[in-house]
Amino acid sequence: xxxxxILPLFYLPPIDFFSAALKANTNLILxxxxxxxxxxxxxxxxxxxxxxxxxLIVPVLKGSKVHTAMKDVKISYDFNWQRLHxxxxxxxxxxxxxxxxxxxxxxxxxEKKWDYLHDYNQELLLLLNRLLKLGLNxxxxxxxxxxxxxxxxxxxxxxPKKIADFTHKSYFQVFEDRNGFIPNLSIIDLLFNQGxxxxxxxxx
Numbered sequence: 001x002x003x004x005x006i007l008p009l010f011y012l013p014p015i016d017f018f019s020a021a022l023k024a025n026t027n028l029i030l031x032x033x034x035x036x037x038x039x040x041x042x043x044x045x046x047x048x049x050x051x052x053x054x055x056l057i058v059p060v061l062k063g064s065k066v067h068t069a070m071k072d073v074k075i076s077y078d079f080n081w082q083r084l085h086x087x088x089x090x091x092x093x094x095x096x097x098x099x100x101x102x103x104x105x106x107x108x109x110x111e112k113k114w115d116y117l118h119d120y121n122q123e124l125l126l127l128l129n130r131l132l133k134l135g136l137n138x139x140x141x142x143x144x145x146x147x148x149x150x151x152x153x154x155x156x157x158x159x160p161k162k163i164a165d166f167t168h169k170s171y172f173q174v175f176e177d178r179n180g181f182i183p184n185l186s187i188i189d190l191l192f193n194q195g196x197x198x199x200x201x202x203x204x
Contacts (some may be wrong), residue, residue: 001025003026003150003151004026004027004028004029004151004152005020005021005024005026005028005029005151005152005153005154006029006031006141006145006151006152006154006155007020007021007028007029007030007031007154007155008030008040008041008042008070008154008155009030009031009032009042009070009117009118009121009122009125009156010040010045010121010125010158011041011042011043011044011045011058011117011120011121011124012040012042012045012056012124012128012186012187012188013045013125013128013158013186013187014041014045014046014158014184014185014186015168015183015184015186015187015188015189015190015202016158016168016183016197017041017154017183017187018128018132018134018136018183018187018202019064019160019168019202020152020154021134021136022136022157022202022203024152026152027137028121028136028137028138028139029138029139029141029145030118030125030138030139030140030141031070031141031144031145031155032069032070032071032140032141033068033069033070033071033143033144033145033162034069034070034144034155035068035069035070036068036069036070036072036073037191039160039161040159040160041158041159041160042070042117042121043057043058043073043117044047044056044058044160045057045186045188046160046185046186047088047089047092047093047185047186047188047189048092048173048174048175048176048179048182048185048189049088049091049092049175050091050092050175050178051179051180052175052179052182052201053179053185054088054092055101055160056058056077056085056088057081057082058081058085058117058120059075059078059079059081059084060073060074060075060076060117061073061074061075061076061078062076066113069177070117070118071116071118072116072125073116073117073118073158074115074116074117074158075113075114075115075116075117077113080106082109082110082111082113083110085110086106086107086110089106089188092175093174093188093189093193095174095176096174096192096193097192097193097194097195098193098194098195099192101195102192102195105127106188107126109123109124109127118140121160122138122140125138126138128187128188128191131191132187132191132198132199132202133196133199134199134202135174153175166185167179168183168184168201169201170183171190171194171201172193172194173189173193173195174193190202
């Protein structure tokens with residue numbers, strides 16, 4: 001039996017992140033000592049817009065190269081990406097069943113500024129864990145953890161360019177009639193459309 005599961009710290013993680021965490025049923029360790037890889041969910045998320053899948057990217061300061069540890073990656077505020085992300089979410093989900101119910105919980109994340117990406121992502125993750133009522137216990141790694149046979153390692157398996165290892169049932173999406181159902185988007189797509197029923201969906 002695996003003694004722990006290693007997870008990356010994503011920005012508004014995709015549905016399969018939470019599915020993996022729930023199924024692991026073990027200690028959930030967030031790796032902030034790994035080298036920061038670009039073009040991953042660590043600083044991007046995908047939502048369902050009127051025109052289909054839309055990627056929202058948190059810009060990071062130049063110098064956050066492949067060999068920079070995740071814990072040292074700083075967020076860039078050279079342009080107002082927070083306003084762009086929040087407006088995109090409002091436009092995409094304003095007519096969803098539960099956006100207004102959760103709006104006040106997320107709004108501060110697009111007003112206050114965080115220095116480090118891992119702190120920003122973790123606070124959003126803790127909020128999602130609470131809103132979804134999942135009861136997951138996350139802890140940050142104190143050092144880099146080498147891959148091991150007795151550790152479930154999700155650091156590279158959950159990736160925008162990889163097909164998810166799981167399939168999930170469809171649920172109503174605001175623009176589904178226009179774009180069809182889009183699977184494995186950010187967990188906020190599920191939350192804003194399904195509200196309190198989201199946890200039941202994840203546990204199926």
